[in-house]
Amino acid sequence: MVSDSKGCDNRNHTRIRVLTYLMFFMFAMTSDAVGVIIPELISQFGLSMSQASAFHYMPMIFIAMSGLFLGFLADKIGRKLTILLGLLLFALACFMFALGESFYYFLFLLAFVGTAIGVFKTGALGLIGDISTSSKQHSSTMNTVEGYFGVGAMIGPSIVSYLLISGVSWKYLYFGAGCFCLVLCWLAYRADYPQIKRSSTDAINLASTFKMMKNPYALGFSLAIGLYVATEVAIYVWMPTLLQSYQGDYTTLAAYALTIFFTLRAGGRFLGGWVLDRFPWQQVMFWFSFAISACYLGSMIYGIEAAVILLPLSGLFMSMMYPTLNSKGISCFPVDQHGSVAGVILFFTAVSAAVGPLLMGFVGDIFGHVKYGFYLATGFAILLCLLSGFNLVKDPARHLLTAEAH
Numbered sequence: 001m002v003s004d005s006k007g008c009d010n011r012n013h014t015r016i017r018v019l020t021y022l023m024f025f026m027f028a029m030t031s032d033a034v035g036v037i038i039p040e041l042i043s044q045f046g047l048s049m050s051q052a053s054a055f056h057y058m059p060m061i062f063i064a065m066s067g068l069f070l071g072f073l074a075d076k077i078g079r080k081l082t083i084l085l086g087l088l089l090f091a092l093a094c095f096m097f098a099l100g101e102s103f104y105y106f107l108f109l110l111a112f113v114g115t116a117i118g119v120f121k122t123g124a125l126g127l128i129g130d131i132s133t134s135s136k137q138h139s140s141t142m143n144t145v146e147g148y149f150g151v152g153a154m155i156g157p158s159i160v161s162y163l164l165i166s167g168v169s170w171k172y173l174y175f176g177a178g179c180f181c182l183v184l185c186w187l188a189y190r191a192d193y194p195q196i197k198r199s200s201t202d203a204i205n206l207a208s209t210f211k212m213m214k215n216p217y218a219l220g221f222s223l224a225i226g227l228y229v230a231t232e233v234a235i236y237v238w239m240p241t242l243l244q245s246y247q248g249d250y251t252t253l254a255a256y257a258l259t260i261f262f263t264l265r266a267g268g269r270f271l272g273g274w275v276l277d278r279f280p281w282q283q284v285m286f287w288f289s290f291a292i293s294a295c296y297l298g299s300m301i302y303g304i305e306a307a308v309i310l311l312p313l314s315g316l317f318m319s320m321m322y323p324t325l326n327s328k329g330i331s332c333f334p335v336d337q338h339g340s341v342a343g344v345i346l347f348f349t350a351v352s353a354a355v356g357p358l359l360m361g362f363v364g365d366i367f368g369h370v371k372y373g374f375y376l377a378t379g380f381a382i383l384l385c386l387l388s389g390f391n392l393v394k395d396p397a398r399h400l401l402t403a404e405a406h
Contacts (some may be wrong), residue, residue, distance in 0.1 A: 029177055037160055049370065067345075098171060123339065139324050139327040143272025143320060191287075223347060
């Protein structure tokens with residue numbers, strides 16, 4: 001009987017993992033396609049770079065607000081209801097893209113999309129903690145989850161590119177995502193979720209989330225993730241614009257630069273568990289952040305000829321940064337607080353994803369070229385490397401992460 005019970009749990013955990021993988025895949029299809037959509041918006045609506053960047057930062061702002069103000073729902077009402085609520089809102093927003101043609105109408109819907117993502121993503125992140133037995137397993141699962149995110153990030157821009165080449169509106173990407181989301185709603189409804197084991201009797205509400213924002217470990221990992229995200233989104237939001245007029249010796253490479261970046265990022269994440277089993281995560285974070293900053297510095301020093309090669313290559317080193325930092329930050333807390341802490345970290349993640357490209361757009365508009373925005377992103381990469389070096393030397397969260405998951 002014990003063996004049957006364990007086998008049933010394993011099957012349920014496998015189904016939950018697959019559901020989580022597919023949710024992140026769908027999320028990435030829409031969010032990481034903006035770099036391909038933005039040039040089309042600039043042409044269609046006559047926008048400046050900073051105006052067009054709203055297509056990226058609008059959903060990110062609302063992901064941030066949703067994570068902060070609604071993240072506790074995953075701990076309070078349960079993972080299942082939270083995930084279903086988020087997925088249904090996401091599907092509704094995607095279908096509504098077919099009803100309008102105004103740029104500001106699209107921004108309104110993207111705010112709706114961001115709110116929905118913040119809800120189901122915190123539920124999914126909390127669910128990963130429920131089925132993980134250690135910090136190492138949590139990190140391995142997170143890397144695989146983000147690997148599927150990386151695959152979605154490749155497919156989304158490819159779909160948009162195909163639609164535009166075929167003379168079809170990019171809005172059909174959202175229609176397809178809405179249909180896919182309805183399938184996920186059915187899978188989420190049918191799945192069996194593990195019970196959350198409470199470690200305290202403290203009330204789970206918005207006040208507890210704001211209390212968590214004072215925690216030095218939540219803030220420290222949020223800072224590291226914020227710097228990483230600002231460095232990463234610079235690539236998929238503004239690299240297509242940077243390379244749009246490139247006429248050098250590597251035009252084919254430039255045309256597929258974003259696809260190469262996403263491919264390297266996704267492939268590296270699927271290898272994340274293998275790498276983290278063989279090397280301490282602190283060392284991996286430092287050397288990978290060092291390589292990222294070197295790619296950026298080389299691109300800025302040697303110009304666009306180097307950027308065509310080095311910026312896509314940075315995806316390989318970015319691959320394990322976000323899922324590992326996110327996992328370690330969440331694993332510092334008891335499993336019944338994973339939804340709330342995931343919401344806090346998601347808040348800083350999304351704020352960085354919104355503000356970083358926006359600042360790059362402003363700098364690019366002021367100085368007359370998007371390359372000047374990449375100077376700012378280079379600064380983010382260097383700061384991330386310095387913070388990773390501090391973590392390597394001091395290892396402040398070691399005593400929390402050596403314990404088995406609650």
